[in-house]
Amino acid sequence: xxxxxxxxxxxxxxxxxxxxxxxxxxxxxxxxxxxxxxxxxxxxxxxxxxxxxxxxxxxxxxxxxxxxxxxxxxxxxxxxxxxxxxxxxxxxxxxxxxxxxxxxxxxxxxxxxxxxxxxxxxxxxxxxxxxxxxxxxxxxxxxxxxxxxxxxxxxxxxxxxxxxxxxxxxxxxxxxxxxxxxxxxxxxxxxxxxxxxxxxxxxxxxxxxxxxxxxxxxxxxxxxxxxxxxxxxxxxxxxxxxxxxxxxxxxxxxxxxxxxxxxxxxxxxxxxxxxxxxxxxxxxxxxxxxxxxxxxxxxxxxxxxxxxxxxxxxxxxxxxxxxxxxxxxxxxxxxxxxxxxxxx
Amino acid sequence: xxxxxxxxxxxxxxxxxxxxxxxxxxxxxxxxxxxxxxxxxxxxxxxxxxxxxxxxxxxxxxxxxxxxxxxxxxxxxxxxxxxxxxxxxxxxxxxxxxxxxxxxxxxxxxxxxxxxxxxxxxxxxxxxxxxxxxxxxxxxxxxxxxxxxxxxxxxxxxxxxxxxxxxxxxxxxxxxxxxxxxxxxxxxxxxxxxxxxxxxxxxxxxxxxxxxxxxxxxxxxxxxxxxxxxxxxxxxxxxxxxxxxxxxxxxxxxxxxxxxxxxxxxxxxxxxxxxxxxxxxxxxxxxxxxxxxxxxxxxxxxxxxxxxxxxxxxxxxxxxxxxxxx
Numbered sequence: 001x002x003x004x005x006x007x008x009x010x011x012x013x014x015x016x017x018x019x020x021x022x023x024x025x026x027x028x029x030x031x032x033x034x035x036x037x038x039x040x041x042x043x044x045x046x047x048x049x050x051x052x053x054x055x056x057x058x059x060x061x062x063x064x065x066x067x068x069x070x071x072x073x074x075x076x077x078x079x080x081x082x083x084x085x086x087x088x089x090x091x092x093x094x095x096x097x098x099x100x101x102x103x104x105x106x107x108x109x110x111x112x113x114x115x116x117x118x119x120x121x122x123x124x125x126x127x128x129x130x131x132x133x134x135x136x137x138x139x140x141x142x143x144x145x146x147x148x149x150x151x152x153x154x155x156x157x158x159x160x161x162x163x164x165x166x167x168x169x170x171x172x173x174x175x176x177x178x179x180x181x182x183x184x185x186x187x188x189x190x191x192x193x194x195x196x197x198x199x200x201x202x203x204x205x206x207x208x209x210x211x212x213x214x215x216x217x218x219x220x221x222x223x224x225x226x227x228x229x230x231x232x233x234x235x236x237x238x239x240x241x242x243x244x245x246x247x248x249x250x251x252x253x254x255x256x257x258x259x260x261x262x263x264x265x266x267x268x269x270x271x272x273x274x275x276x277x278x279x280x281x282x283x284x285x286x287x288x289x290x291x292x293x294x295x296x297x298x299x300x301x302x303x304x305x306x307x308x309x310x311x312x313x314x315x316x317x318x319x320x321x322x323x324x325x326x327x328x329x330x331x332x333x334x335x336x337x338x339x340x341x342x343x344x
Numbered sequence: 345x346x347x348x349x350x351x352x353x354x355x356x357x358x359x360x361x362x363x364x365x366x367x368x369x370x371x372x373x374x375x376x377x378x379x380x381x382x383x384x385x386x387x388x389x390x391x392x393x394x395x396x397x398x399x400x401x402x403x404x405x406x407x408x409x410x411x412x413x414x415x416x417x418x419x420x421x422x423x424x425x426x427x428x429x430x431x432x433x434x435x436x437x438x439x440x441x442x443x444x445x446x447x448x449x450x451x452x453x454x455x456x457x458x459x460x461x462x463x464x465x466x467x468x469x470x471x472x473x474x475x476x477x478x479x480x481x482x483x484x485x486x487x488x489x490x491x492x493x494x495x496x497x498x499x500x501x502x503x504x505x506x507x508x509x510x511x512x513x514x515x516x517x518x519x520x521x522x523x524x525x526x527x528x529x530x531x532x533x534x535x536x537x538x539x540x541x542x543x544x545x546x547x548x549x550x551x552x553x554x555x556x557x558x559x560x561x562x563x564x565x566x567x568x569x570x571x572x573x574x575x576x577x578x579x580x581x582x583x584x585x586x587x588x589x590x591x592x593x594x595x596x597x598x599x600x601x602x603x604x605x606x607x608x609x610x611x612x613x614x615x616x617x618x619x620x621x622x623x624x625x626x627x628x629x630x631x632x633x634x635x636x637x638x639x640x641x642x643x644x645x646x647x648x649x650x651x652x653x654x655x656x657x658x659x660x661x662x663x664x665x666x667x668x669x670x
Contacts, residue, residue: 049499162618163395196599197601220601222603224603225605245605246606261603263529263530264533265536266602267557267585270562
């Protein structure tokens, strides 16, 4: 979708920070994240476990765990300020204007209610219409997401459905009130490859039809390449690179992004049996004060300056930014002599 | 590869009795149906398929954890049912999918990795301890982690522990059931590299059960594609990936999302969901979802066509279509 076909920004976030008190101190789950999504646009947030991508999503939904503290300079949904909004106002928007698809449809559906019951509850709760209308809408959407015999499916319980069907129900459920933003957290990770492609197709078709903004959280770079307009790479709670998906994949500017792209085997590209470019080491602890570049301990190109002070996210072109001191990544092997011995 | 067959499945099948109600007879679920496989020493064989296709059941039978209800499995030429449990464990070892649930949370790494040695009564305490340190070094775990608990480790480190434990008895064959699907991509690459290194250093034979075809292409010499308990296509990985013959294999390969931004989502139609294995479709079990199904597919089972090391089971190739037309 070209920019002209899209609408203006529907979700705008600046300086989003999430901190959690843990016995050892303060855990910086999300640090100073800026993001925006336009109507009809797909933004993919990529990163590994613990990088803060799910916490970011939960913060946008106002669903953070109680012990987490959140602050933001700006958090606007369709121009409405969510920073100042109270719990009730957030609850009114959640499910109505902004909705979320969770990773595991087995644990995110309530096992003791029928799926129809759970879908209609959202509609009724937001006062969209009568019970009869809610039922009709649920049946319409179940058919829309490709579920045969929606009338009888409506009366079934989650355990009676397969994983793929459950995820379709989750998607139908988020559409009950026609939200403008959908946040999908690893929506296909628990599914088989064949079902994954079908579910992604469904999401992308529905997004086009309803002109929704889609924030897709995933660790699968294949999904990012095929779904995203823009991509945002997160590491250790920070945004380390953003840009149009073609640009980021063709010429990653941050060593972490490059590392991620190098470590997946690509059929027809990587030599079978050859060594994959692994990122050595582990994600740093996010507890306590953050110093320097968070990635420097695993980075093959780290300089003394990387440890000196926090590295800012630098604008590197229109819509493109990278949190790295280097202007370009040297053409050295990603696992150079620097890491001999540590790399395993 | 030496040409020496180290593990062989001959017509292996496994039927489970499924209770369907108090007053009705049990129903039979054919999880694995007439599987023939031969594994040569030093080879990496991948078994791929969707959830419920029987790949884990087959792996459990190869480990001797589950007896086949028909056919035989030969480990180094001897039927697995005749081999003592402890002896099988010395030859064949598993690495499971989820390193979070496959390690005992109340034991330290030292005792987790030493457990097989203890069970088999190998060596003195000091020798075992030395062997544990050797194993940890082999899989890239620093020895300072000897007395920590699994909960203190990352997913990748836990999977290394599981691999070290599997290698403790110097097995000839290691069966990895989805070894990396619970891991992050950067850690997945570390573990895949480790498995490749170990295979070379220790002359291991690997069976990798996976649904990630990119991983399979990278790791395996040969691949077997399973659908509803049957192997419907098998062959050298390079040739199966370059020229998939069975429509199911073709679909699986199309469904792989390579990180290629110039391509959208794959366009394919794979009919309704995975069929109920309690009530498999007649004829070719794949026909309700097959984009190239013919009338013959819903009535007759396709013949198994073998050519060299490859196998395919599909009416497109066994002449059923030609017979109908002619």
